[in-house]
Amino acid sequence: MTSTDLPEQDAPRYVRLTIELIAEITDEGALKAAALTQVSDDEYLDDEERAQAVEAIEVDPTGSLAHFVDPVALLGDVPGVELASATWESASTDYDPDDESWDEYEVQ
Numbered sequence: 179m180t181s182t183d184l185p186e187q188d189a190p191r192y193v194r195l196t197i198e199l200i201a202e203i204t205d206e207g208a209l210k211a212a213a214l215t216q217v218s219d220d221e222y223l224d225d226e227e228r229a230q231a232v233e234a235i236e237v238d239p240t241g242s243l244a245h246f247v248d249p250v251a252l253l254g255d256v257p258g259v260e261l262a263s264a265t266w267e268s269a270s271t272d273y274d275p276d277d278e279s280w281d282e283y284e285v286q
Contacts, residue, residue, distance in 0.1 A: 210235055249264035250264075
């Protein structure tokens with residue numbers, strides 16, 4: 179790509195940033211309790227959203243980690259960038275750091 183192929187300087191440019199993290203839950207009870215507190219204290223959740231979040235935490239505490247992800251905080255101090263959209267989820271995964279077939283840099 180040459181500089182003449184670039185969009186105008188003032189035109190919005192969108193970038194999809196993909197991040198994959200694998201976290202080890204070492205105390206599921208503590209994580210669940212903290213997630214329930216986080217949901218309870220979240221002033222932006224309406225009652226229905228709060229009830230759904232609490233139910234999800236009760237059914238699968240491993241999903242609790244998603245309540246601590248804050249993409250605004252991740253990009254909030256980056257000059258010249260405004261968060262346009264964000265989605266995220268947490269899910270259990272098989273992970274063995276000693277398995278040589280595991281490639282943390284593999285693009286899927």
